[in-house]
Amino acid sequence: MKALILSGGHGTRLRPLTYSQQKQLIPVANKPVLFYAIEDVIEAGIHEIGIIVGPNAEQVKKVVMSREWDANIEFIYQGEPKGLAHAILVARDFLGDEDFVMYLGDNILREGIVRHKKYFEENDFDASILLQEVPNPQQFGVAELSEDGKTIKRLIEKPKVPPSNLALVGIYFFKPVIHEAVRNIKPSWRNELEITDAIQWLIDHGYKVGWTKVTGWWKDTGKPEDILDANRLILDDIETDIKVNTKARIHGRVVIDEGTEIDENTVIKGPVVIGKNCRIKNAYIGPYTSIGDNVVIENTEIEDSIILEGSEIRNAGRIVESLIGRGVKIINGTAHPLGRKLVIGDNSRLIL
Numbered sequence: 647m648k649a650l651i652l653s654g655g656h657g658t659r660l661r662p663l664t665y666s667q668q669k670q671l672i673p674v675a676n677k678p679v680l681f682y683a684i685e686d687v688i689e690a691g692i693h694e695i696g697i698i699v700g701p702n703a704e705q706v707k708k709v710v711m712s713r714e715w716d717a718n719i720e721f722i723y724q725g726e727p728k729g730l731a732h733a734i735l736v737a738r739d740f741l742g743d744e745d746f747v748m749y750l751g752d753n754i755l756r757e758g759i760v761r762h763k764k765y766f767e768e769n770d771f772d773a774s775i776l777l778q779e780v781p782n783p784q785q786f787g788v789a790e791l792s793e794d795g796k797t798i799k800r801l802i803e804k805p806k807v808p809p810s811n812l813a814l815v816g817i818y819f820f821k822p823v824i825h826e827a828v829r830n831i832k833p834s835w836r837n838e839l840e841i842t843d844a845i846q847w848l849i850d851h852g853y854k855v856g857w858t859k860v861t862g863w864w865k866d867t868g869k870p871e872d873i874l875d876a877n878r879l880i881l882d883d884i885e886t887d888i889k890v891n892t893k894a895r896i897h898g899r900v901v902i903d904e905g906t907e908i909d910e911n912t913v914i915k916g917p918v919v920i921g922k923n924c925r926i927k928n929a930y931i932g933p934y935t936s937i938g939d940n941v942v943i944e945n946t947e948i949e950d951s952i953i954l955e956g957s958e959i960r961n962a963g964r965i966v967e968s969l970i971g972r973g974v975k976i977i978n979g980t981a982h983p984l985g986r987k988l989v990i991g992d993n994s995r996l997i998l
């Protein structure tokens with residue numbers, strides 16, 4: 647089996663962060679979202695991975711190749727994001743005539759895919775999808791099951807009136823017949839070749855489509871709230887690992903990487919992850935916070951937030967539920983004229 651991981655698209659719902667970086671590279675608990683997908687497929691014994699790349703192809707390649715993987719990784723250029731089924735079209739040569747798992751690079755699934763892969767393989771399905779009950783099915787592909795709940799009757803992409811609350815998770819298993827399906831569907835109202843339509847084509851043509859239910863948590867990290875939520879869920883599982891000497895007062899599970907200096911006036915209450923070479927002074931770092939490499943924090947309280955690498959936060963009061971990009975400066979200055987002095991990117995959100 648091969649894997650096709652999707653890391654293209656524009657990530658419009660995550661602007662301004664996605665003006666400068668591909669959305670699947672945003673770190674959750676200091677690890678790019680995309681890495682969780684790569685780790686899951688390798689854990690399931692798949693070592694041939696194709697990664698679909700789009701507008702920021704070079705950036706994705708650089709970040710992925712900065713680490714060693716127990717897999718051959720090929721990058722497949724999609725260009726404009728014309729839909730999930732379009733990604734399969736452009737990956738045709740890479741996929742050949744093998745079964746494959748398609749994994750959306752912005753999805754994180756706590757339990758991984760081992761159990762789901764086994765179910766697909768043991769039941770000789772032509773395709774198998776993963777479903778989870780959600781409170782907001784309008785925002786996903788939704789499945790309607792047969793009366794006995796055994797088979798899938800219909801799949802609809804982002805329905806206004808959902809026939810159920812069973813959302814399609816962004817992980818799909820396919821036999822090569824999917825190539826015929828993606829060649830035979832037409833673009834949707836949003837002008838994309840939808841994977842839900844391709845799977846519906848399989849159902850309509852008598853192919854066997856199975857499904858498994860996700861038991862642990864699953865997150866589509868398409869929006870800032872989702873990234874913060876994924877961060878909380880991942881941090882819930884971390885183990886303490888402090889690689890430096892510090893006199894800071896530390897409670898709960900905390901990870902601190904090499905080269906980071908934290909003074910004795912700082913209080914850290916886990917779960918918290920702090921990267922390399924940070925400087926933290928007279929601060930409070932509260933639960934569910936992830937701090938990237940080379941961050942400076944002084945005289946500030948931060949809780950339930952993600953701070954990306956190279957940012958500097960001084961005398962900034964209390965920061966909560968925030969997603970702060972790379973190289974950001976938040977400083978409470980004393981120079982006249984006093985007041986908020988802002989240099990903010992397009993589509994930023996400030997709640998003061």
Ligand SMILES: Cc1cn([C@H]2C[C@H](O)[C@@H](COP(=O)(O)OP(=O)(O)O[C@H]3O[C@H](CO)[C@@H](O)[C@H](O)[C@H]3O)O2)c(=O)[nH]c1=O
Pocket residue numbers: 652653654655656670698699700724726727728729730732733750751752753785786787788803804813814815816838841842866868
């Ligand atoms: C359209 C498109 C997307 N992508 C990447 C970007 C994202 O990492 C990922 C998902 O794309 P999005 O456009 O965000 O898809 P989204 O609206 O969340 O919906 C998809 O993912 C949902 C689950 O997350 C499913 O419930 C939906 O049925 C499915 O259509 O695939 C590509 O690499 N190429 C593309 O052409």
